[in-house]
Amino acid sequence: MRGLIFNSKGYTLLEILLVLFVVTIxxxxxxxxxxxxxxxxxxxxxxxxxxxxxxxxxxxxxxHETVITLEFNSQNSYYAYYDRGGRIFERTYPPGIEITPYSTVRKIRMFKGVNYDFGKLRFKTPLGEKQIILNINKGRMKIV
Incomplete structure (x- = not known):
């Protein structure tokens, strides 16, 4: 047994497992x-x-001096259109985001820059509820 020389150039199994555990964490x-x-x-x-x-x-x-409506529906999308017809745009909600039934406004009508619908838009998100508060008249908004 005296002639047995231990090689110290490598790592032991325990050292490798410890390093892998730390990297995984x-x-x-x-x-x-x-x-x-x-x-x-x-x-x-x-x-x-x-x-x-x-x-x-x-x-x-x-x-355009016309009434434009932005409507939020429960099919995970919202769209804007002219009251006389013609859609301006349509967008879908990202995955995991939906409008809640507790929103007090689902349609926003504007005429010459004046907002005729006011209330809260409430969205359920993975991070909790987000609200956009719409004030009457000038279309000012507050995000909560």
């Missing part, structure tokens, strides 16, 4: 933060797009 934590960040980014982009669409129909109603 760090990777799983990073993945969860990435998923939460991407969900939050998706929700924020959707709410911002709805806000921009409301401002778009306000600008169209001023430019």
């Amino acid at each position: 760090i990777s799983s934590i990073a993945l969860q933060f990435t998923n939460k960040f991407s969900e939050k980014h998706l929700v924020d982009m959707f709410i911002q797009q709805v806000q921009l669409d409301i401002q778009t129909i306000q600008a169209h109603s001023i430019e």
